Amino acid sequence: MFEQYPAPIALLDDELRYRLLNGAAERVLARPGNRLIGRHVGADVSHIDSGTIDRVLRQVRETGEPVLGLPVRGSPPVQSGR
Incomplete structure (x- = not known):
């Protein structure tokens, strides 16, 4: 079910390191x-913007309150081989 879920899911540890990611x-x-x-x-x-994401994830971890609708600015990743 985890791998087939169409939305991105990443599990992180207490230090905000990736432990598991699905295909999305x-x-x-x-x-x-x-x-x-x-x-x-x-x-x-x-x-x-990793600074914003890091700050917000730490806030969620400390307070237990979810953050919904966080606007994140960035540019598309460069695709290799093109």
């Missing part, structure tokens, strides 16, 4: 999951 998350992040596992959420994803 890999496509959004434009990286294979095995390259991201163990890395910080802001590492190796230059197409997103």
Whole structure:
């Protein structure tokens, strides 16, 4: 079910490192999951504002309150081989 879910899902540890990603998350992040596992959420994803994401994820972790509709600015990842 996790892998087949069409929306991106990434499980993170307490230090905001990737532990598990589904295929949709890999496509959004434009990286294979095995390259991201163990890395910080802001590492190796230059197409997103990792500072904002890091701040908000830490806030959610500390307060337990969800954040919905977070606007994230970025540019599309560069596709290799094109």
